[in-house]
Amino acid sequence: MKDILKVMWFDFLTSANLAVPAMLVFLLVCGVGALFFSPLMAGFLAFGSMLFVIPLQSAAERSGFHKLYGLLPVKRKQITRGRFAFMFAAFFGTELIGILIARIAPFLALYRLLPNQGSPNLVLIAKTFEDVQTSVMAIILMHFLMSLVFIYMEMMGQIFGRENEMKIIMISLTVLTVVLITFFTLSDHEIIPRINFGFDEFQNAGNLFQLVSTGLIFLVLTIVFGEITAHVVSRREL
Amino acid sequence: MENILEIKNLNKSYGDFALKDVSFSLPKGYIMGFVGENGSGKTTTIRSILNMAKFDSGEIRVFGLDSVTDTIAIKERLGVVFDSLYLAEHLNVKQIERQIKPFYKDWQTEEFFRSIEEFDLPTDKKVGDFSKGMKMKLMIAVALSHKAELIILDEPTSGLDPVARDELLDILAEYIEDENRGVLFSTHITADVERIADYVTILHSGKVWFTGELNTLSEGYAVLKGAEEDLPAGIKDKLIGFHAYRNGFEALIKTDDLAGLPDSLEYEKASIDEILVYIAKEDKHERHSKGHVV
Numbered sequence: 370m371k372d373i374l375k376v377m378w379f380d381f382l383t384s385a386n387l388a389v390p391a392m393l394v395f396l397l398v399c400g401v402g403a404l405f406f407s408p409l410m411a412g413f414l415a416f417g418s419m420l421f422v423i424p425l426q427s428a429a430e431r432s433g434f435h436k437l438y439g440l441l442p443v444k445r446k447q448i449t450r451g452r453f454a455f456m457f458a459a460f461f462g463t464e465l466i467g468i469l470i471a472r473i474a475p476f477l478a479l480y481r482l483l484p485n486q487g488s489p490n491l492v493l494i495a496k497t498f499e500d501v502q503t504s505v506m507a508i509i510l511m512h513f514l515m516s517l518v519f520i521y522m523e524m525m526g527q528i529f530g531r532e533n534e535m536k537i538i539m540i541s542l543t544v545l546t547v548v549l550i551t552f553f554t555l556s557d558h559e560i561i562p563r564i565n566f567g568f569d570e571f572q573n574a575g576n577l578f579q580l581v582s583t584g585l586i587f588l589v590l591t592i593v594f595g596e597i598t599a600h601v602v603s604r605r606e607l
Numbered sequence: 608m609e610n611i612l613e614i615k616n617l618n619k620s621y622g623d624f625a626l627k628d629v630s631f632s633l634p635k636g637y638i639m640g641f642v643g644e645n646g647s648g649k650t651t652t653i654r655s656i657l658n659m660a661k662f663d664s665g666e667i668r669v670f671g672l673d674s675v676t677d678t679i680a681i682k683e684r685l686g687v688v689f690d691s692l693y694l695a696e697h698l699n700v701k702q703i704e705r706q707i708k709p710f711y712k713d714w715q716t717e718e719f720f721r722s723i724e725e726f727d728l729p730t731d732k733k734v735g736d737f738s739k740g741m742k743m744k745l746m747i748a749v750a751l752s753h754k755a756e757l758i759i760l761d762e763p764t765s766g767l768d769p770v771a772r773d774e775l776l777d778i779l780a781e782y783i784e785d786e787n788r789g790v791l792f793s794t795h796i797t798a799d800v801e802r803i804a805d806y807v808t809i810l811h812s813g814k815v816w817f818t819g820e821l822n823t824l825s826e827g828y829a830v831l832k833g834a835e836e837d838l839p840a841g842i843k844d845k846l847i848g849f850h851a852y853r854n855g856f857e858a859l860i861k862t863d864d865l866a867g868l869p870d871s872l873e874y875e876k877a878s879i880d881e882i883l884v885y886i887a888k889e890d891k892h893e894r895h896s897k898g899h900v901v
Contacts, residue, residue: 375709382706383695428695432735436693439659441710442682607659 372443376451377458384425391420400470404479407497408471412508415515418463422456422519430531439607446599449527453595456523460516461584467508468580475501505576513583517590524594528601608634610668611757611789612656617665619651624813626651629665631808631818636786638779640800640821641793642879643810644887649793652810653761656791657687669757683712686750690762692742696735700728700745704752711753719752726778740771747778757789758782764796772796776803797879801825807879811886830881831860833872842868848885859885 395417402410428434438448475498485491497504521541526534555561571579610632617629626648633639643649654660656667658678667674669681694703700723708714723730726744728737734745743763750758758779764772779790780803794800800807801821808818817824831846835856843849846858859877868874877885 378709379706382698382702386697386702428697432696433689433691433693434695436659436689436691439654439657440682440685440687440693441707442679443710444679606654606661 372447373451373454375443376448377455380425380452380455381421383428384421387424388420392417395420396466399467403467403470404474404477405483406480406494408474408501408504409497409507411467411470411474412504412511414463414467414470415460415508415512418459418512418516419519421459422523425452425455426523426526426531435607445603445607449599449602450595453520453523453591453598456516456520457588457591460512460519461587464509464512464516464580464584467512468505468576471501471505471508474498502576506572506579509576509579509583513587516587520587520591520594524598527598611635611670612639612791613666613668614652614656615666615668617652617655617662617667619655619660619662619665621651624648624651626655626662626813629810629813629815631815633789633791633806635789636783637805638783638790638792638803639806639808640797640804640879641791641808641810642795642797642800642883643816644883645795647810648813649810650761653759653791653793656759657682657685683753684756686747686753686755686758688743688746688750688758688760688763690765692734692737692746694734694745694749697733699733700730703734703745703749707749713754715752715754719748722748722751738771740767740774743767743771743775744778747775747782751782756787757791759791759793761793762795763792764794764799772799779803795883797883800879809879809882809886811883812890816886817882824879824882825876827862828877828882829860829862829865829874830857830877830885831865831868831872831874832857837869837871839868848888850888859889 395414399410399413399417402413438445441448478498480491480494480498483491483494518538522534522538525537525541529537552561556563571582574582612633614632615630617626619626624646629648629652631639641649641652651660655662656669656674658674658681670684672681674681695706698706704716704719708716720730723745726741726748728741728744728748734742737745747758760779763775767775776799779792782788783790792800792804804821806819807821807824809816809824833855835851838856842864845864846860849856849858859882860874865874
Protein backbone atom coordinates (compact mmCIF):
# COMPACT_ATOMS: atom_id res chain seq x y z
CA MET A 370 0.00 0.00 0.00
CA LYS A 371 2.88 2.32 0.87
CA ASP A 372 4.38 1.79 -2.57
CA ILE A 373 1.04 2.54 -4.25
CA LEU A 374 0.86 5.83 -2.32
CA LYS A 375 4.42 6.68 -3.41
CA VAL A 376 3.46 6.06 -7.05
CA MET A 377 0.29 8.14 -6.66
CA TRP A 378 2.40 11.00 -5.27
CA PHE A 379 4.86 10.56 -8.16
CA ASP A 380 2.00 10.68 -10.69
CA PHE A 381 0.42 13.67 -8.99
CA LEU A 382 3.69 15.62 -9.14
CA THR A 383 4.14 14.63 -12.78
CA SER A 384 0.80 16.10 -13.79
CA ALA A 385 0.38 18.78 -11.09
CA ASN A 386 2.64 21.28 -12.80
CA LEU A 387 0.25 21.57 -15.72
CA ALA A 388 -2.95 20.29 -14.17
CA VAL A 389 -3.26 22.34 -10.97
CA PRO A 390 -3.29 25.82 -12.61
CA ALA A 391 -5.66 24.60 -15.33
CA MET A 392 -7.84 22.88 -12.73
CA LEU A 393 -8.09 26.09 -10.70
CA VAL A 394 -9.34 27.95 -13.77
CA PHE A 395 -11.75 25.10 -14.50
CA LEU A 396 -12.94 25.09 -10.90
CA LEU A 397 -13.52 28.84 -11.03
CA VAL A 398 -15.49 28.67 -14.29
CA CYS A 399 -17.56 25.62 -13.28
CA GLY A 400 -18.01 26.96 -9.74
CA VAL A 401 -19.27 30.36 -10.92
CA GLY A 402 -21.48 28.63 -13.50
CA ALA A 403 -22.90 26.21 -10.93
CA LEU A 404 -23.46 28.84 -8.23
CA PHE A 405 -24.98 31.49 -10.50
CA PHE A 406 -26.59 29.68 -13.45
CA SER A 407 -27.23 25.98 -12.80
CA PRO A 408 -25.92 23.39 -10.31
CA LEU A 409 -25.63 21.04 -13.28
CA MET A 410 -22.62 23.00 -14.49
CA ALA A 411 -20.57 21.48 -11.66
CA GLY A 412 -20.72 18.30 -13.73
CA PHE A 413 -18.24 19.78 -16.18
CA LEU A 414 -15.59 19.32 -13.51
CA ALA A 415 -15.45 15.77 -14.84
CA PHE A 416 -13.46 17.24 -17.73
CA GLY A 417 -11.18 18.86 -15.14
CA SER A 418 -10.12 15.46 -13.83
CA MET A 419 -8.88 14.68 -17.34
CA LEU A 420 -6.34 17.45 -16.79
CA PHE A 421 -4.59 15.24 -14.25
CA VAL A 422 -4.64 12.12 -16.40
CA ILE A 423 -3.73 13.29 -19.92
CA PRO A 424 -0.47 15.14 -19.04
CA LEU A 425 0.57 12.13 -17.00
CA GLN A 426 0.16 9.78 -19.93
CA SER A 427 1.98 12.08 -22.33
CA ALA A 428 4.81 12.80 -19.84
CA ALA A 429 5.28 9.09 -19.23
CA GLU A 430 5.61 8.49 -22.98
CA ARG A 431 7.84 11.50 -23.67
CA SER A 432 10.17 11.23 -20.69
CA GLY A 433 11.04 7.55 -21.02
CA PHE A 434 9.42 6.58 -17.71
CA HIS A 435 9.58 2.93 -18.78
CA LYS A 436 13.29 3.09 -17.92
CA LEU A 437 12.63 4.81 -14.61
CA TYR A 438 10.03 2.16 -13.71
CA GLY A 439 12.78 -0.42 -14.16
CA LEU A 440 15.14 1.44 -11.83
CA LEU A 441 12.95 2.43 -8.90
CA PRO A 442 12.96 0.05 -5.93
CA VAL A 443 9.27 -0.73 -6.38
CA LYS A 444 7.60 -3.76 -7.92
CA ARG A 445 6.36 -3.18 -11.45
CA LYS A 446 2.83 -4.23 -10.47
CA GLN A 447 2.73 -1.57 -7.76
CA ILE A 448 3.56 1.11 -10.32
CA THR A 449 0.56 0.09 -12.45
CA ARG A 450 -1.69 -0.20 -9.41
CA GLY A 451 -0.54 3.24 -8.28
CA ARG A 452 -1.45 4.72 -11.66
CA PHE A 453 -4.98 3.30 -11.51
CA ALA A 454 -5.38 4.38 -7.88
CA PHE A 455 -4.30 7.89 -8.87
CA MET A 456 -6.89 7.95 -11.65
CA PHE A 457 -9.57 6.78 -9.23
CA ALA A 458 -8.61 9.53 -6.78
CA ALA A 459 -8.56 12.20 -9.52
CA PHE A 460 -12.02 11.32 -10.87
CA PHE A 461 -13.67 10.61 -7.53
CA GLY A 462 -12.12 13.70 -5.96
CA THR A 463 -13.47 16.05 -8.63
CA GLU A 464 -16.83 14.27 -8.44
CA LEU A 465 -17.07 15.03 -4.71
CA ILE A 466 -16.10 18.67 -5.31
CA GLY A 467 -18.71 18.90 -8.08
CA ILE A 468 -21.42 17.44 -5.84
CA LEU A 469 -20.45 19.75 -2.99
CA ILE A 470 -20.73 22.83 -5.23
CA ALA A 471 -24.06 21.63 -6.65
CA ARG A 472 -25.40 20.97 -3.14
CA ILE A 473 -24.50 24.38 -1.71
CA ALA A 474 -25.67 26.28 -4.80
CA PRO A 475 -29.41 26.32 -3.83
CA PHE A 476 -28.59 27.52 -0.31
CA LEU A 477 -26.52 30.41 -1.56
CA ALA A 478 -28.98 31.10 -4.44
CA LEU A 479 -26.52 33.52 -6.00
CA TYR A 480 -28.66 33.70 -9.17
CA ARG A 481 -30.64 36.31 -7.23
CA LEU A 482 -27.70 38.67 -7.65
CA LEU A 483 -27.95 38.48 -11.44
CA PRO A 484 -29.44 41.46 -13.31
CA ASN A 485 -32.86 41.38 -15.03
CA GLN A 486 -34.59 39.54 -12.21
CA GLY A 487 -38.03 38.29 -13.25
CA SER A 488 -37.10 37.88 -16.90
CA PRO A 489 -38.10 34.53 -18.52
CA ASN A 490 -34.44 33.45 -18.67
CA LEU A 491 -33.88 34.09 -14.99
CA VAL A 492 -37.07 32.18 -14.16
CA LEU A 493 -35.64 29.19 -16.03
CA ILE A 494 -32.31 29.57 -14.20
CA ALA A 495 -34.08 29.74 -10.83
CA LYS A 496 -35.94 26.52 -11.64
CA THR A 497 -32.68 24.58 -12.06
CA PHE A 498 -31.88 25.36 -8.43
CA GLU A 499 -35.16 23.81 -7.26
CA ASP A 500 -34.44 20.26 -8.43
CA VAL A 501 -30.86 19.90 -7.28
CA GLN A 502 -31.24 16.14 -6.78
CA THR A 503 -31.55 15.57 -10.53
CA SER A 504 -28.56 17.82 -11.18
CA VAL A 505 -26.45 15.88 -8.68
CA MET A 506 -27.51 12.59 -10.29
CA ALA A 507 -26.44 13.95 -13.68
CA ILE A 508 -23.09 15.02 -12.19
CA ILE A 509 -22.59 11.54 -10.72
CA LEU A 510 -23.42 9.87 -14.03
CA MET A 511 -21.19 12.22 -16.03
CA HIS A 512 -18.24 11.46 -13.77
CA PHE A 513 -19.03 7.78 -13.72
CA LEU A 514 -19.11 7.40 -17.50
CA MET A 515 -16.06 9.55 -18.08
CA SER A 516 -14.01 7.77 -15.45
CA LEU A 517 -14.94 4.38 -16.90
CA VAL A 518 -13.84 5.51 -20.36
CA PHE A 519 -10.53 6.75 -18.96
CA ILE A 520 -9.61 3.69 -16.91
CA TYR A 521 -10.54 1.52 -19.89
CA MET A 522 -8.34 3.69 -22.13
CA GLU A 523 -5.50 3.44 -19.61
CA MET A 524 -5.75 -0.34 -19.59
CA MET A 525 -5.86 -0.57 -23.38
CA GLY A 526 -3.11 2.05 -23.77
CA GLN A 527 -0.75 0.24 -21.42
CA ILE A 528 -1.46 -3.20 -22.85
CA PHE A 529 -1.66 -2.46 -26.57
CA GLY A 530 0.22 0.85 -26.78
CA ARG A 531 -1.02 4.42 -26.93
CA GLU A 532 -0.78 4.54 -30.71
CA ASN A 533 -3.57 1.94 -30.91
CA GLU A 534 -5.61 3.50 -28.13
CA MET A 535 -8.04 5.53 -30.26
CA LYS A 536 -8.57 2.65 -32.67
CA ILE A 537 -9.38 0.31 -29.78
CA ILE A 538 -11.70 2.84 -28.15
CA MET A 539 -13.60 3.35 -31.42
CA ILE A 540 -13.94 -0.40 -31.96
CA SER A 541 -15.03 -0.93 -28.34
CA LEU A 542 -17.62 1.87 -28.52
CA THR A 543 -18.99 0.55 -31.84
CA VAL A 544 -19.29 -2.99 -30.48
CA LEU A 545 -20.96 -1.73 -27.28
CA THR A 546 -23.42 0.43 -29.26
CA VAL A 547 -24.33 -2.43 -31.61
CA VAL A 548 -24.82 -4.84 -28.69
CA LEU A 549 -27.00 -2.38 -26.75
CA ILE A 550 -29.12 -1.38 -29.76
CA THR A 551 -29.62 -5.05 -30.69
CA PHE A 552 -30.49 -5.94 -27.12
CA PHE A 553 -33.01 -3.12 -26.64
CA THR A 554 -34.59 -3.65 -30.08
CA LEU A 555 -35.05 -7.36 -29.42
CA SER A 556 -36.49 -6.76 -25.97
CA ASP A 557 -38.80 -3.98 -27.29
CA HIS A 558 -40.19 -6.47 -29.80
CA GLU A 559 -40.44 -9.04 -27.00
CA ILE A 560 -38.19 -11.43 -28.91
CA ILE A 561 -36.08 -11.71 -25.78
CA PRO A 562 -37.39 -11.09 -22.26
CA ARG A 563 -37.10 -7.58 -20.86
CA ILE A 564 -34.52 -7.15 -18.13
CA ASN A 565 -35.04 -4.61 -15.40
CA PHE A 566 -31.74 -2.75 -15.10
CA GLY A 567 -33.08 -0.78 -12.18
CA PHE A 568 -32.86 2.64 -13.89
CA ASP A 569 -36.09 3.82 -12.21
CA GLU A 570 -34.99 2.53 -8.82
CA PHE A 571 -31.60 4.19 -9.31
CA GLN A 572 -33.27 7.50 -10.17
CA ASN A 573 -35.50 7.39 -7.09
CA ALA A 574 -32.93 6.06 -4.64
CA GLY A 575 -31.36 9.39 -3.70
CA ASN A 576 -28.00 10.98 -4.34
CA LEU A 577 -26.14 9.21 -1.56
CA PHE A 578 -27.07 5.80 -2.94
CA GLN A 579 -26.19 6.94 -6.46
CA LEU A 580 -22.81 8.22 -5.33
CA VAL A 581 -21.96 5.15 -3.27
CA SER A 582 -23.17 2.61 -5.85
CA THR A 583 -21.42 4.23 -8.83
CA GLY A 584 -18.36 4.85 -6.67
CA LEU A 585 -18.22 1.19 -5.70
CA ILE A 586 -18.65 0.03 -9.30
CA PHE A 587 -15.91 2.45 -10.35
CA LEU A 588 -13.65 1.21 -7.57
CA VAL A 589 -14.22 -2.45 -8.46
CA LEU A 590 -13.62 -1.79 -12.16
CA THR A 591 -10.49 0.24 -11.35
CA ILE A 592 -9.15 -2.70 -9.34
CA VAL A 593 -10.09 -5.23 -12.04
CA PHE A 594 -8.66 -3.16 -14.92
CA GLY A 595 -5.61 -2.28 -12.82
CA GLU A 596 -4.92 -5.90 -11.95
CA ILE A 597 -5.34 -7.06 -15.56
CA THR A 598 -2.98 -4.31 -16.72
CA ALA A 599 -0.47 -4.98 -13.92
CA HIS A 600 -0.48 -8.69 -14.72
CA VAL A 601 0.16 -8.14 -18.44
CA VAL A 602 2.61 -5.24 -18.13
CA SER A 603 4.74 -6.69 -15.32
CA ARG A 604 5.64 -9.66 -17.51
CA ARG A 605 7.04 -7.42 -20.21
CA GLU A 606 10.64 -6.40 -20.57
CA LEU A 607 11.49 -2.76 -20.14
CA MET B 608 38.61 -9.47 -3.31
CA GLU B 609 34.87 -9.18 -2.78
CA ASN B 610 32.84 -8.81 -5.96
CA ILE B 611 30.19 -6.13 -6.14
CA LEU B 612 28.85 -7.59 -9.39
CA GLU B 613 29.07 -11.14 -10.66
CA ILE B 614 27.62 -12.53 -13.86
CA LYS B 615 27.84 -16.25 -14.56
CA ASN B 616 26.91 -17.96 -17.82
CA LEU B 617 24.28 -15.43 -18.81
CA ASN B 618 22.28 -16.52 -21.83
CA LYS B 619 19.56 -14.57 -23.49
CA SER B 620 18.22 -14.73 -27.02
CA TYR B 621 16.15 -12.26 -29.01
CA GLY B 622 15.34 -13.41 -32.51
CA ASP B 623 18.67 -13.52 -34.32
CA PHE B 624 20.69 -11.98 -31.46
CA ALA B 625 21.91 -13.88 -28.41
CA LEU B 626 24.05 -13.35 -25.34
CA LYS B 627 26.08 -16.52 -25.02
CA ASP B 628 27.54 -17.60 -21.68
CA VAL B 629 28.44 -14.10 -20.62
CA SER B 630 30.50 -14.23 -17.42
CA PHE B 631 32.48 -11.52 -15.69
CA SER B 632 32.84 -9.98 -12.28
CA LEU B 633 33.64 -6.56 -10.88
CA PRO B 634 35.48 -6.34 -7.55
CA LYS B 635 34.59 -3.64 -5.03
CA GLY B 636 36.48 -0.39 -5.37
CA TYR B 637 37.05 -0.54 -9.11
CA ILE B 638 35.74 0.81 -12.39
CA MET B 639 35.03 -1.61 -15.19
CA GLY B 640 34.78 -0.48 -18.79
CA PHE B 641 32.27 -2.53 -20.70
CA VAL B 642 33.05 -2.20 -24.37
CA GLY B 643 31.98 -3.69 -27.65
CA GLU B 644 30.69 -2.64 -31.02
CA ASN B 645 27.07 -1.51 -31.43
CA GLY B 646 24.75 -4.48 -31.07
CA SER B 647 27.32 -6.59 -29.20
CA GLY B 648 24.94 -7.02 -26.25
CA LYS B 649 26.16 -4.40 -23.76
CA THR B 650 22.75 -2.84 -23.17
CA THR B 651 21.03 -6.24 -23.00
CA THR B 652 23.51 -7.32 -20.33
CA ILE B 653 22.87 -4.12 -18.37
CA ARG B 654 19.10 -4.55 -18.71
CA SER B 655 19.51 -8.11 -17.43
CA ILE B 656 21.46 -6.85 -14.40
CA LEU B 657 18.64 -4.40 -13.70
CA ASN B 658 16.01 -7.13 -14.13
CA MET B 659 14.52 -5.10 -16.99
CA ALA B 660 15.16 -8.00 -19.36
CA LYS B 661 14.44 -11.61 -18.50
CA PHE B 662 17.39 -13.86 -19.24
CA ASP B 663 17.08 -17.48 -20.35
CA SER B 664 19.72 -18.95 -18.07
CA GLY B 665 22.65 -17.96 -15.89
CA GLU B 666 23.03 -16.04 -12.69
CA ILE B 667 23.56 -12.40 -11.83
CA ARG B 668 24.52 -11.35 -8.33
CA VAL B 669 24.77 -7.72 -7.26
CA PHE B 670 26.13 -7.04 -3.75
CA GLY B 671 25.93 -10.83 -3.38
CA LEU B 672 22.14 -10.71 -3.93
CA ASP B 673 20.20 -12.42 -6.69
CA SER B 674 19.26 -9.94 -9.42
CA VAL B 675 15.78 -11.41 -9.89
CA THR B 676 14.55 -12.36 -6.42
CA ASP B 677 16.26 -9.49 -4.58
CA THR B 678 15.73 -6.84 -7.25
CA ILE B 679 14.08 -4.31 -4.91
CA ALA B 680 16.87 -4.52 -2.31
CA ILE B 681 19.45 -4.18 -5.10
CA LYS B 682 17.78 -1.13 -6.63
CA GLU B 683 17.88 0.66 -3.25
CA ARG B 684 21.68 0.49 -3.50
CA LEU B 685 22.13 0.94 -7.24
CA GLY B 686 22.44 4.07 -9.37
CA VAL B 687 21.92 4.03 -13.11
CA VAL B 688 22.79 6.50 -15.83
CA PHE B 689 21.35 5.83 -19.25
CA ASP B 690 22.28 7.54 -22.50
CA SER B 691 19.02 9.47 -22.30
CA LEU B 692 17.16 11.04 -19.39
CA TYR B 693 14.44 8.97 -17.76
CA LEU B 694 13.04 11.72 -15.52
CA ALA B 695 10.03 13.98 -16.15
CA GLU B 696 11.35 16.44 -18.71
CA HIS B 697 8.84 19.19 -17.92
CA LEU B 698 9.85 19.40 -14.25
CA ASN B 699 12.75 21.21 -12.63
CA VAL B 700 15.38 19.74 -10.33
CA LYS B 701 13.48 20.61 -7.14
CA GLN B 702 10.32 18.92 -8.41
CA ILE B 703 12.28 15.87 -9.55
CA GLU B 704 13.77 15.55 -6.07
CA ARG B 705 10.30 15.61 -4.48
CA GLN B 706 9.17 12.90 -6.91
CA ILE B 707 12.06 10.49 -6.46
CA LYS B 708 12.78 10.98 -2.76
CA PRO B 709 9.93 8.83 -1.31
CA PHE B 710 11.11 5.73 -3.18
CA TYR B 711 14.47 5.46 -1.40
CA LYS B 712 14.94 4.67 2.29
CA ASP B 713 18.36 6.31 2.37
CA TRP B 714 17.56 9.39 0.32
CA GLN B 715 19.54 12.46 1.42
CA THR B 716 18.07 15.73 0.23
CA GLU B 717 21.11 17.72 1.39
CA GLU B 718 23.46 15.44 -0.52
CA PHE B 719 21.30 15.79 -3.63
CA PHE B 720 21.38 19.58 -3.60
CA ARG B 721 25.09 19.56 -2.70
CA SER B 722 25.74 17.51 -5.85
CA ILE B 723 23.47 19.74 -7.91
CA GLU B 724 25.43 22.78 -6.74
CA GLU B 725 28.76 21.05 -7.31
CA PHE B 726 27.71 20.06 -10.83
CA ASP B 727 26.50 23.63 -11.55
CA LEU B 728 22.98 22.54 -12.42
CA PRO B 729 20.19 25.14 -12.29
CA THR B 730 17.38 24.19 -9.91
CA ASP B 731 14.58 26.14 -11.56
CA LYS B 732 15.07 25.19 -15.21
CA LYS B 733 13.10 22.36 -16.83
CA VAL B 734 15.38 19.32 -16.95
CA GLY B 735 14.22 18.65 -20.52
CA ASP B 736 16.02 21.87 -21.50
CA PHE B 737 19.32 20.68 -19.98
CA SER B 738 22.24 19.84 -22.25
CA LYS B 739 23.14 16.17 -22.51
CA GLY B 740 26.05 16.61 -20.11
CA MET B 741 23.77 18.26 -17.54
CA LYS B 742 21.27 15.41 -17.86
CA MET B 743 24.04 12.89 -17.18
CA LYS B 744 25.12 14.85 -14.11
CA LEU B 745 21.53 14.99 -12.87
CA MET B 746 21.22 11.20 -13.11
CA ILE B 747 24.50 10.86 -11.21
CA ALA B 748 23.24 13.29 -8.56
CA VAL B 749 20.15 11.07 -8.12
CA ALA B 750 22.41 8.02 -7.75
CA LEU B 751 24.67 9.74 -5.21
CA SER B 752 21.72 10.92 -3.13
CA HIS B 753 20.53 7.46 -2.24
CA LYS B 754 24.04 6.29 -1.40
CA ALA B 755 24.34 4.03 -4.45
CA GLU B 756 27.17 1.58 -3.94
CA LEU B 757 27.29 0.59 -7.59
CA ILE B 758 26.72 2.93 -10.51
CA ILE B 759 25.94 1.45 -13.89
CA LEU B 760 26.31 3.76 -16.86
CA ASP B 761 25.09 2.81 -20.31
CA GLU B 762 26.85 4.83 -23.02
CA PRO B 763 26.92 7.99 -20.89
CA THR B 764 29.62 9.77 -22.88
CA SER B 765 28.26 9.23 -26.39
CA GLY B 766 27.19 12.57 -27.80
CA LEU B 767 28.98 14.56 -25.09
CA ASP B 768 31.48 17.26 -25.94
CA PRO B 769 35.07 16.69 -24.69
CA VAL B 770 34.66 19.07 -21.73
CA ALA B 771 31.46 17.40 -20.51
CA ARG B 772 33.05 13.95 -21.01
CA ASP B 773 36.05 14.99 -18.99
CA GLU B 774 33.83 16.32 -16.18
CA LEU B 775 31.81 13.11 -16.11
CA LEU B 776 34.93 10.96 -15.90
CA ASP B 777 36.25 13.13 -13.07
CA ILE B 778 33.00 12.64 -11.16
CA LEU B 779 33.30 8.86 -11.54
CA ALA B 780 36.95 8.91 -10.49
CA GLU B 781 35.99 10.87 -7.37
CA TYR B 782 33.05 8.54 -6.65
CA ILE B 783 35.24 5.45 -6.70
CA GLU B 784 37.59 6.85 -4.06
CA ASP B 785 35.33 5.07 -1.58
CA GLU B 786 36.58 1.51 -1.87
CA ASN B 787 33.19 -0.02 -1.11
CA ARG B 788 31.78 1.23 -4.38
CA GLY B 789 31.96 0.09 -7.97
CA VAL B 790 31.26 1.43 -11.46
CA LEU B 791 30.28 -0.49 -14.57
CA PHE B 792 30.66 1.80 -17.51
CA SER B 793 29.46 0.74 -20.96
CA THR B 794 30.80 2.70 -23.88
CA HIS B 795 32.20 2.44 -27.34
CA ILE B 796 34.46 5.44 -26.72
CA THR B 797 37.42 3.38 -25.61
CA ALA B 798 39.59 6.39 -24.77
CA ASP B 799 37.32 6.93 -21.74
CA VAL B 800 37.89 3.36 -20.60
CA GLU B 801 41.64 3.70 -21.04
CA ARG B 802 41.52 6.84 -18.93
CA ILE B 803 39.58 5.70 -15.88
CA ALA B 804 38.89 1.95 -15.91
CA ASP B 805 40.77 -0.61 -13.83
CA TYR B 806 39.04 -3.56 -15.45
CA VAL B 807 37.66 -4.09 -18.89
CA THR B 808 35.21 -6.53 -20.43
CA ILE B 809 35.01 -6.74 -24.19
CA LEU B 810 31.81 -8.11 -25.57
CA HIS B 811 31.72 -9.24 -29.15
CA SER B 812 28.66 -10.71 -30.90
CA GLY B 813 27.06 -11.56 -27.57
CA LYS B 814 30.13 -13.31 -26.15
CA VAL B 815 32.80 -12.16 -23.73
CA TRP B 816 35.98 -11.81 -25.77
CA PHE B 817 38.09 -10.55 -22.88
CA THR B 818 37.50 -9.79 -19.24
CA GLY B 819 40.15 -8.80 -16.75
CA GLU B 820 42.43 -6.00 -15.74
CA LEU B 821 42.99 -3.23 -18.25
CA ASN B 822 46.76 -3.64 -17.90
CA THR B 823 46.52 -7.32 -18.79
CA LEU B 824 44.64 -6.42 -21.95
CA SER B 825 46.91 -3.60 -23.03
CA GLU B 826 50.05 -5.64 -22.33
CA GLY B 827 48.57 -8.80 -23.77
CA TYR B 828 48.00 -7.72 -27.38
CA ALA B 829 50.03 -6.02 -30.10
CA VAL B 830 49.44 -4.95 -33.67
CA LEU B 831 51.81 -6.81 -35.98
CA LYS B 832 52.79 -5.38 -39.39
CA GLY B 833 55.12 -6.49 -42.15
CA ALA B 834 55.44 -8.51 -45.30
CA GLU B 835 53.30 -11.62 -45.45
CA GLU B 836 56.20 -13.77 -46.72
CA ASP B 837 58.17 -12.98 -43.53
CA LEU B 838 55.59 -14.76 -41.38
CA PRO B 839 56.91 -18.08 -40.05
CA ALA B 840 54.84 -21.15 -40.79
CA GLY B 841 51.92 -21.72 -38.42
CA ILE B 842 51.93 -18.22 -36.97
CA LYS B 843 49.15 -17.01 -39.27
CA ASP B 844 46.63 -19.14 -37.39
CA LYS B 845 47.45 -17.19 -34.24
CA LEU B 846 46.77 -13.82 -35.84
CA ILE B 847 43.50 -12.05 -35.21
CA GLY B 848 41.84 -9.98 -37.93
CA PHE B 849 44.58 -10.66 -40.45
CA HIS B 850 44.35 -8.23 -43.34
CA ALA B 851 46.69 -8.36 -46.33
CA TYR B 852 47.47 -5.22 -48.32
CA ARG B 853 49.50 -4.85 -51.52
CA ASN B 854 52.62 -3.97 -49.54
CA GLY B 855 52.15 -6.20 -46.52
CA PHE B 856 49.74 -7.19 -43.78
CA GLU B 857 48.39 -6.06 -40.42
CA ALA B 858 46.93 -8.18 -37.63
CA LEU B 859 46.44 -8.41 -33.90
CA ILE B 860 48.59 -10.86 -32.02
CA LYS B 861 48.95 -11.95 -28.40
CA THR B 862 52.23 -10.61 -27.01
CA ASP B 863 53.03 -14.16 -25.84
CA ASP B 864 53.13 -15.20 -29.49
CA LEU B 865 55.63 -12.51 -30.47
CA ALA B 866 58.62 -14.55 -29.35
CA GLY B 867 60.68 -15.91 -32.21
CA LEU B 868 59.24 -13.63 -34.89
CA PRO B 869 61.75 -12.21 -37.39
CA ASP B 870 62.98 -8.64 -36.86
CA SER B 871 61.54 -7.62 -40.23
CA LEU B 872 58.09 -7.71 -38.64
CA GLU B 873 57.13 -4.65 -36.64
CA TYR B 874 54.78 -4.58 -33.72
CA GLU B 875 53.33 -1.98 -31.38
CA LYS B 876 51.07 -2.04 -28.30
CA ALA B 877 47.40 -2.37 -29.28
CA SER B 878 44.83 0.13 -28.06
CA ILE B 879 41.33 -1.05 -27.12
CA ASP B 880 40.04 0.62 -30.27
CA GLU B 881 42.46 -1.40 -32.39
CA ILE B 882 41.57 -4.58 -30.54
CA LEU B 883 37.86 -3.98 -31.28
CA VAL B 884 38.61 -3.31 -34.94
CA TYR B 885 40.69 -6.49 -35.36
CA ILE B 886 38.10 -8.62 -33.58
CA ALA B 887 35.48 -7.30 -35.99
CA LYS B 888 37.81 -7.99 -38.95
CA GLU B 889 38.40 -11.52 -37.72
CA ASP B 890 34.68 -12.07 -37.49
CA LYS B 891 34.16 -10.72 -41.01
CA HIS B 892 37.02 -12.86 -42.31
CA GLU B 893 35.50 -15.98 -40.72
CA ARG B 894 32.13 -15.22 -42.19
CA HIS B 895 33.69 -14.77 -45.65
CA SER B 896 35.60 -18.03 -45.30
CA LYS B 897 32.45 -19.86 -44.30
CA GLY B 898 30.76 -18.26 -47.29
CA HIS B 899 33.43 -19.71 -49.59
CA VAL B 900 33.04 -23.16 -48.10
CA VAL B 901 29.32 -23.06 -48.69
